[in-house]
Amino acid sequence: MSTEKEDTDPRWYGRRYGKKLRPGRQKLVDTLLPELRIAPDADRLAANLHDLFPANCQDVWLEIGFGAGEHLAAQAANRPDIGFIGCEPFINGVASLLAHIDSGKTENVRIFDDDARILMDALPDASLGRIFVLFADPWPKSRHHRRRMMIEANLQRFARLLKDGGELRFASDHMEYASWTLERLLRQSEFDWQVASAKDWRAPPEDWVETRYEAKARAKDELPVYLRFLRVSRSSGSSA
Numbered sequence: 001m002s003t004e005k006e007d008t009d010p011r012w013y014g015r016r017y018g019k020k021l022r023p024g025r026q027k028l029v030d031t032l033l034p035e036l037r038i039a040p041d042a043d044r045l046a047a048n049l050h051d052l053f054p055a056n057c058q059d060v061w062l063e064i065g066f067g068a069g070e071h072l073a074a075q076a077a078n079r080p081d082i083g084f085i086g087c088e089p090f091i092n093g094v095a096s097l098l099a100h101i102d103s104g105k106t107e108n109v110r111i112f113d114d115d116a117r118i119l120m121d122a123l124p125d126a127s128l129g130r131i132f133v134l135f136a137d138p139w140p141k142s143r144h145h146r147r148r149m150m151i152e153a154n155l156q157r158f159a160r161l162l163k164d165g166g167e168l169r170f171a172s173d174h175m176e177y178a179s180w181t182l183e184r185l186l187r188q189s190e191f192d193w194q195v196a197s198a199k200d201w202r203a204p205p206e207d208w209v210e211t212r213y214e215a216k217a218r219a220k221d222e223l224p225v226y227l228r229f230l231r232v233s234r235s236s237g238s239s240a
């Protein structure tokens with residue numbers, strides 16, 4: 001475990017708005033988003049996280065930076081027994097997810113349209129069964145590494161939020177970011193890498209759904225890396 005505290009950046013540097021939304025998407029932002037939006041209210045989330053979802057939902061999974069939402073919408077359709085929270089501050093991406101939810105009549109997705117760190121700090125301990133961080137911005141320049149999602153401060157957030165045995169799923173087409181992330185995760189005693197051979201980080205997990213950025217990377221013959229880590233049981237003596 002490193003002894004020096006890693007540099008973090010509390011600001012968020014991404015885009016919030018892109019092209020003007022088409023009227024249909026704007027309408028979804030005005031009408032459907034308020035119905036699905038989660039407020040980062042720690043007391044309410046601690047009291048009733050599961051009440052936000054249909055009664056058949058057994059667990060809650062979080063996707064950070066869902067982009068245009070294809071992965072989240074497909075996972076939610078495949079797993080109606082799971083309540084999904086998607087975090088994405090880019091409103092055009094949120095509008096795209098809303099269109100998927102609307103056309104699929106999806107009931108098990110809730111949205112936080114802001115910086116995931118705000119919501120994570122309001123969610124209760126051991127409340128999530130899975131966290132997805134897929135093709136996150138790599139911020140390649142070293143002076144910008146403090147903006148990366150996989151800095152230690154966020155790994156500690158993931159460790160606090162995941163249930164024992166819960167899964168952290170990370171994928172990237174940026175090799176330096178993937179190895180930088182792996183190095184950090186391997187230093188955290190709360191996480192156990194699920195790997196037996198190179199196939200396990202070169203091939204997506206069985207229930208995988210391709211994301212938009214992943215499709216772009218594959219079109220350029222860039223092979224993504226897939227990392228799966230399980231949250232070590234708290235009773236086995238790790239901190240956090």
Ligand SMILES: C[S@@+](CC[C@H](N)C(=O)[O-])C[C@H]1O[C@@H](n2cnc3c(N)ncnc32)[C@H](O)[C@@H]1O
Binds near residue numbers: 065087089090117214
């Ligand atoms: C490179 S895109 C990848 C989108 C999607 N996961 C995919 O694979 O197609 C990264 C996304 O993460 C979002 N993002 C960046 N920082 C974030 C944060 N702190 N909280 C939530 N989303 C964030 C960005 O707005 C952007 O849409």
